[in-house]
Amino acid sequence: MIMGGHWNLLPEEIIRIVYEYLSFRDIEAASQTCKSWYAVFLDSSKLQNIMEFVVHQEDSKTLAALSRLPSRCKRITFKNISLEFSGAEGEKIFSHWKCLANHIKYLTFIKCNMNERTIGNLLSYCTSLVNLTIDDSDYPFMTGRIFSESICNLNNLATVRRLEIQSSQYLSDAILMRISNIMPNLEHFSLSGDQITFHPAIWKRFYPSRQNFKYSDSVLTFKIVQNIIELRSETLTSIDFSRTQIGSDGLIALCKIPDLKLTVLNLEGCKNISQPGFEAIFSDQTGIIDLNINFCSNITDSIFRDICLRLERLKKFSFRKVSGITLCGLECITLLKEVRYLDMGYSDIFHDRQTQIVREKSLSAHLTHLDLGGLAFGQSFLKLISAQLKGLQYLNIQSCPVNDSMFAEITSNLLKLNVLKVAYLSISDQALTGVARVVASDEVDNKSDVQNRSIDENRHRIPLGLGYEEVIKTQARRKRVLKKTLETLSPDVAGPSLNNLKRLKELDLSHCVLVSDLSLMFAFKFFCLKTLSIAKCNITDEGLESLVAQPMPLNRTIEELDLSECTGITDRGLCKLLPELKRLRKLKLAGCIGLTVKTIETVMTYCPQLRCLDVSGCCRIPLESCYSLRDALPLLRIVQQGTGLLVCNPPLHFPAEGPQNGDQHRRFGP
Template sequence: MKKQKPTNEFVFNHFDLLSEELILSILDCLDGNPLDKKSFSLVCKSFYSIESQHRKTLKPLRSEHLPKILNRYPFVTHLDLSLCPRITDSSLTITSVSCNKMLRSIDLSRSKFFTHVGLVNLATNCSNLVEIDLSNATDLRDSAAAAIAEAKNLEKLWLARCKLITDMGIGCIAVGCRKLRLISLKWCLGVGDLGVNLVAVKCKEIRSLDISYLPITNKCLPSILKLQYLEDLVLEGCFGIDDDSLAVLKQGCKSLESLDMSSCQNVSHVGLSSLTSGAASLRQLILAYGFPVTPALADSLQKLSTLQSIKLDCCPVTCSGLKAIGNWCVSLREISLSKCMGVTDEGLSSLVTKHKNLRKLDITCCRKITHVSIARITNSCTSLTSLKMESCTLVPKEAFIFIGQRCHLLEELDFTDNEIDDEGLKSISRCSKLSSLKLGICLNITDEGLTHIGMGCPNLIELDLYRSAGITDSGILTIARGCADLEMINISYCKDITDSSFISLSKCWRLNTLESRGCPLITSLGLAAVAVGCKQLTKLDVKKCYNVNDAGMIPLAHFSQNLRQINLSFSSVTELGLLSLASISCLQSMTILHLKWLTPSGLAAALLACGGLTKVKLQASFKSLLPKPLFEHLEARGCVFQWREKLFQADLDPKCWKLQLEDMQ
């Protein structure tokens, strides 16, 4: 056959008719799927060029690719390196030179191996930098803080758990970064009154200040409360603050909108009253883990006329205290009483009857309430959008019908470990805006009830059916058909689930989280269907799916290129299956306990091949079987190993499991 001669005919490209402005508008609409923009850029050279100019945000997986990536995208303003565990000074130097004045924000919250040298280059070359997140950089010292101080335009800085930075380092930042609006010093144990005081005195623009768990006393509080624009103050776990120190405060902070004093064990309603005096703009108050909810506490807060949200999680509660809060003239929008001992029908009913504009209510583990409370809640608070009532085990199944009948605006429901049945689900299906539904350990529900949810709640994004043993393929099929935008589903220990459910779920193209541990009827066939259909899958748990083997790993490796976390424990996967996963560049976390056919040499090969791993859970027995240099090499790459001595345990019947759980509580 003769070769065709090349022609000089002009090939007309219809895309050339599109203006650059129109193409940029199209790109703005492609944020849903990370692969869409990649496909877009491959259409033609002009699209490739325009896409590189359009992208402003990058979240790379490996630092070794940084030079090429930054060269490809020269107009990046936000760089998220939190998925790159190993960021060296060289990496930061390359970043600072490539991005230069374009870079405005960088996230290093989970990265290590860099020092003050890299930070100096970053702060010096990227003069327009306004945000830096250095949370969890536990090795950074005052020299690093001094380097940060060179970023003169910095507005937001996160230093949570930077435990080696002291007052001296914070002082450098306070002097150098006068434009700071937000700073988080949570768990910076080397920072005390001096450092916090310097921030308050020098950084007059501060809007948000987090000094949780710092060894501070009352000495720095006057300066903090003088901050003219302070809106958000977090004092969680500040044990050095007490009533006596707060009593000397002459005025509160007028601009304050949110105050968190959780776990402040030495502060009572007396000190709280001193701190909130004059806080005319306070909207949210968090008092978890400490404050007894008594009439005295309620009275001390009654003057907060703008308060909309109060969180009292894990606080001891009295009936009279809840009644006193109910008598406030202010109308609350959010109340959280999660795990509060002492919540009864009488107190809760009095509270919700008065606060009829509630949008969010959390009564998780309030084990004394009954149908009386639910009747009051649904009668009074018909505008609820979120109701969390996990483990309210005295609430009978009939009470759940009221929720669907009266609260049609609900978007979030947590009924974990409750007596709800199919009639309750039928009623709940009237909540057409429902996006999150948790039904874990609900042993009275079946496919019949779930069918109503699938037909009535098309906006469902998250569904939790953990250990709800009455659910089978039929119910999952209805959910998959009716809830096309489903992103997260947990069907763990629903033992009658088969490959049919996975095939149904493969039609939910937005699915990113699939937890199906303890489903012994699932095989590689079903997993292959999910891999092909759910290309946005990022988290997969097939622990104790004994029939999942290497045949399921191959399609997963080919189609699930966004997969970041996988649990294969107690499955039938071998080293061949693990090796195939090496083609998933996003894969960072792997749990592989009790893989019967896994050999030390095969494991070593798989670990080396999966270059992006940052966390691996392994059986402790492998620790002595693998060479030490292997671990040193992998740890130098940024991988952390977690060793487990876990033995195989037979699964309990759901009812037995629930009884065992109740005994523990």
């Protein structure tokens, strides 16, 4: 038995076993215990496949960032940086990169200002690369020479299985053919948001004859894309054409390619696809298990019915904001017996009969992710799905007509929820605390009215002229009466509350204006809550203090907290809250007009792990105090204040050395 806190004496085998039972963030926090725990953390092969290291600095700091990377890291992202291998500094960066590149499997470039030679040099040493993503980075493609043999030899990229070139304006046929030649084993191919030309006249303009055929450096045509997919059809199983101009003709040609057996197809935002294009999918690509048709405006009942009938292996189906489906098409959704992920948010397809449909045929018992955001369903429907889908782990019902009694069905049946999003709902403290079934809303109103009549002594007072004055007074009276009820109510009598959801990791209650401090006092007792949003709720300092007044370790695992537009909170509440949230990484305080410089001082003292801070609209916090955060919080990435956006020394996510023995608060990144 290890006594006295000598955790560094534990054998590595025991530490590895402990890590097996923890989530990634918990393992990261545990690795700060001492140097030996940190060494096991970096050495774990399981964690090496999960950890992602982000480098988003300028040239002068990139060398320091790369030098602090663990030698066996497998995921690296370059974001918003300019990098060149020129001069003495560039040679040092290049030498560090050679030591890292052999182990890298996932490499991402996001909005990077690098030339084609720099990217070529980076890739030439990545002998184990599996996933390559170049997103919104136009500069390397401008000259048209990227991936060419005149730049560097990239035959080592034959190991790449997943290629994503997204939001590029300068990707051309010639570049794409070079990519195809050096990456012959592609399984996933994404051209999301790229400017692909489908019109035959453009093809004739750049390729007038078949003689002296030369791939163009100026245009990206669908025929060349099709040829590349044909060449790699034996290995390709996943294609992403989201946010492109692909139409039915292009989709038909794609599906007719011999030996192409797709399992994943992303057509999000492709508004030119109609019935013939989907017919090609149903006849030639029946093995699809992941289909995304979000924002496709040409979806009709017949298309939707065929999707449910003929794509029998479908496990992930997204049709968000699809307005062409009626109740006749919706009836077929119960035919998807293998579906695990269902996103139908904002589709405006619900009707009074949807409850009868689900009752008679029922949804898939395997469903774990359900997004119903913005749908106008009734109480009977929510009661029915909460009884049928007790294995649900993700539920989004934001902007839905859900009241207190309907919310009680969730807290009583869906006990395995990890993520619950209920923003913009008319639920109150009575639903969250579990007294909605015990004490009716009108009963609380009656008690508050009686209390008001006994207190109101001056009936001839002059009103302030505020139209919202009576509403404010009524809410205060309701809160006072409900608090007294909760303090005297026995736990055996109370109904299901938010505390029933023991596995909850993410909770979004933003813009639920009827939620007040009482919910934080009586309904927030979570062991593993990571993300909490109570923006624009009726929260004051009393609620924030009660959130961390619970015994350890309740509510101490919060990493992202959104308190935007909670005008009732002041420095006092945050001074009590922030010292208890050791893992806090993201804090939003936009529009909290009661905060002053004292809050910034509290953040500097007690939030060493903070990455992002938003204090826009906090009129009493001067810009100068935000600048002082740069030196105090070396891990802080973004500070937003007013209309300005300060980028504060965004470092690499891990240091070269781990925490010292006994040092419980060593600062390092995610």
